[in-house]
Amino acid sequence: xxxxxxxxxxxxxxxxxxxxxxxxxxxxxxxxxxxxxxxxxxxxxxxxxxxxxxxxxxxxxxxxxxxxxxxxxxxxxxxxxxxxxxxxxxxxxxxxxxxxxxxxxxxxxxxxxxxxxxxxxxxxxxxxxxxxxxxxxxxxxxxxxxxxxxxxxxxxxxxxxxxxxxxxxxxxxxxxxxxxxxxxxxxxxxxxxxxxxxxxxxxxxxxxxxxxxxxxxxxxxxx
Ligand SMILES: Nc1nc2c(c(=O)[nH]1)N[C@H]1C(S)=C(S)[C@@H](COP(=O)(O)O)O[C@H]1N2
Ligand SMILES: [Mo]
Numbered sequence: 001x002x003x004x005x006x007x008x009x010x011x012x013x014x015x016x017x018x019x020x021x022x023x024x025x026x027x028x029x030x031x032x033x034x035x036x037x038x039x040x041x042x043x044x045x046x047x048x049x050x051x052x053x054x055x056x057x058x059x060x061x062x063x064x065x066x067x068x069x070x071x072x073x074x075x076x077x078x079x080x081x082x083x084x085x086x087x088x089x090x091x092x093x094x095x096x097x098x099x100x101x102x103x104x105x106x107x108x109x110x111x112x113x114x115x116x117x118x119x120x121x122x123x124x125x126x127x128x129x130x131x132x133x134x135x136x137x138x139x140x141x142x143x144x145x146x147x148x149x150x151x152x153x154x155x156x157x158x159x160x161x162x163x164x165x166x167x168x169x170x171x172x173x174x175x176x177x178x179x180x181x182x183x184x185x186x187x188x189x190x191x192x193x194x195x196x197x198x199x200x201x202x203x204x205x206x207x208x209x210x211x212x213x214x215x216x217x218x219x220x221x222x223x
Contacts, residue, residue, distance in 0.1 A: 003069050004185040006200045013070040015137040016151065024136035025106035025157050031141045037163025039091040047141045051127055053078040053086065058124055060147035063185045066203040075145050077126035081119045088163065100164040103144050106157035112168055113153055117182060122147055125158060149183040150190060
């Protein structure tokens with residue numbers, strides 16, 4: 001099996017990202033996902049109700065922008081497309097056309113995604129991983145999973161989804177490592193201003209140390 005350009009397989013599935021110095025946020029007693037945008041009424045989906053929508057399994061590799069890939073993960077949840085079409089679209093104000101979606105986690109992480117990318121068949125709001133409820137390391141109670149895009153798109157601890165009719169402001173947009181707006185792994189769209197290939201060696205040097213920080217990195221280990 002070939003990985004996308006510039007990616008290397010790692011064992012297991014480390015808790016990865018820019019947030020390792022923080023413990024995962026606590027899971028609320030009755031978690032909800034708030035949906036915000038040009039809607040005719042307020043929309044808040046409880047995680048419990050979400051689990052009752054048409055369920056979907058997805059076997060996929062997961063690719064961090066820093067160059068590691070966890071292979072063969074089995075996710076379960078509901079497709080974002082199903083949530084959008086059944087819950088959100090019926091409440092959209094007349095003559096509004098959504099172009100971007102922002103996914104926000106309990107820790108404040110935000111990912112900005114084109115609506116057309118978010119509606120792909122392989123984009124899930126997942127509540128289970130490898131046959132078990134999602135644990136805190138990997139995004140409890142629910143997370144976005146978009147395996148065709150770099151890991152930063154897949155917001156963990158999902159608690160808020162915003163619908164926008166134009167591109168929302170991008171944080172750090174002048175930074176060299178600002179996120180690519182589409183972040184497609186096959187196209188190696190790592191960053192907005194730097195070709196994906198250029199940053200590979202830098203990331204490669206960091207993978208070891210970052211991984212070492214991820215204490216519960218083994219899929220079979222504690223957690
Ligand atoms: N809420 C939240 N989601 C997040 C992140 C984060 O810091 N906070 N990091 C992102 C990054 S950069 C990656 S690679 C993946 C890592 O997922 P994992 O910790 O389950 O391995 O989560 C993404 N989703
Ligand atoms: Mo990442």
